[in-house]
Amino acid sequence: MGVEAVTTDVPPKLSTIEASKRLAAWTAVDRHVKEEHKVIGIGSGSTVPYVVERIVAQGREANKDRVFIPTGFQSKELIVKGNLLLGDVDQYPRIDVTLDGADEVDKDLNAIKGGGACHLREKVLAEAADTFIVVADYRKNSEVLGTTYTAGIPIEVAPFAYAKVLQNLHAIGSPNAALRMAQKKAGPVVSDNGNFIIDAPFPEEDMKDPYTLLTKLKMLTGVVEVGLFCHMAKAAYFGNQDGSVTVRWLDGRVEHVSKRASPLVPPEDSTDDEPSPMPDGPLEHSIGNSKGAPAVNGNGDKA
Known part of the structure; x- marks a missing residue:
């Protein structure tokens, strides 16, 4: 049976930063947590509650055969409260996809993690995953590490x-x-x-x-x-203040998901007050880099 369609209730009013975190998390989940993914790593930090929120919204049918591996106490509590099946990396040393936050990410997808003191377990789950995805807000997007996260x-x-x-x-x-x-x-x-x-x-x-x-x-x-995560992430999703998402890919591509394609924004011609479900087709986006990047489809894969 296929994954249930994701529906979205009217979201609570959030600050710009929190809305950016949620936007990054929801977009990453919609693209990378698919029907075939049965073992999923859940990281730590302030963006991760929105990751779990979006996974839960996929429905009971989608999640009934999945196992979720936490990186620490916070993510364990989120999994339990979301009525998701809790597992351990001892049982599942190979993970389909792990989604996690970051304190800062550079242009090459190297990241600083560990502001919450969970980076040992976070790195184990990142290495165990076939696909490791970082989700964060616009403040974490840097050219060089240490620019915005100055604690060390x-x-x-x-x-x-x-x-x-x-x-x-x-x-x-x-x-x-x-x-x-x-x-x-x-x-x-x-x-x-x-x-x-x-x-x-x-x-x-x-x-x-x-x-x-x-x-x-x-x-x-x-x-x-x-807490340096080097050569590990496949992509990093950054929610922006204007409702768009910037996606950095491992091969150097930079993708811009427009506000119009956001999972939080209804179609401009809609007369409904409530946000609409995610569209079935590919997300709108534009991609740019100095080498003339290939197009990508709605799953973030090369077309």
Whole structure:
């Protein structure tokens, strides 16, 4: 039986930023969570509730045979509250598609993640997925990492080793690296894995080559995982203030999904007050890059 048609109730009034997050999430789900996808990774962060919301809207029939793998406590709660089947990466080491947020994404789809201290589990689910998709609002779309997310690279470390890791970070170019301290409680932030988090800002020169920096940081004894996600995402969806979506693809294409094609916007000639369901046909879009990019269809694949 096919996937039920997605219908949309009148959405609550959101701030511009929240509306942008929802727009990115809904568009990504409509394109990448298909009938054949049975094992789905659910990431963490402020955009992810809209991802789950849109998946739930696909209907019980579409979701009855699916298993959802969380990256942490937040995503686990979203899955349970959405009456979706909860699974574990131990049971499903291969995932069809994982959707997750990001703190910042550069022009090559490298990302900073870990502002919520879940980047170890997020990276496991991203690597396990056949397709890894990032969803975010327009503020996260950068040319170079560290431009808008200035707190530094999140680094999960074994508690026993944190002081030595900090010393090493200071020596290799991050003099302001510091242990992340908890809010409203004394002491450091502790990850779901029982580890500490260090935030390590690096100069733009290093951030222009995040893969080399990632390799250097992973070699430090005591480091469990680094919040640099390099060469992993297939696409990143950014909701914009004007109701459009910018999609960056791994091959360098930049796609612009117009407001007219948004899943949140009814047709201009509609007399109804309620948003209409997603159209059955391909989304309207234009694509541009310096090399003359090929057309893509509504699934984001090359035509």
